[in-house]
Amino acid sequence: MKVFPQRLKELRLKKGLTQTELGEKVGVKQSTFTNWEKGKREPNFETLLKLASILETTTSYLLGEKNEFDC
Helix, strand or coil, X not given: CCXXXXXXXXXXXXXXXXXXHHHHHHCCCHHHHHHHXXXXXXXXXXXXXXXXXHCCCCHHHHCCCCCCCCX
């Protein structure tokens, strides 16, 4: 199972954001966000950086390269 979809959803929920709200913050539609959380698609690098910043984490954590939650 892919780590990115799980961590994305986990961190989004911890921030109390809906898919629509977080999608708007990074400039994508809710349907695109749903595809990320289902593992059907992945964001581009620029969007991944925005997600990490908004979710107060690192890209390494989001992508599963690290198991620790770093900021």
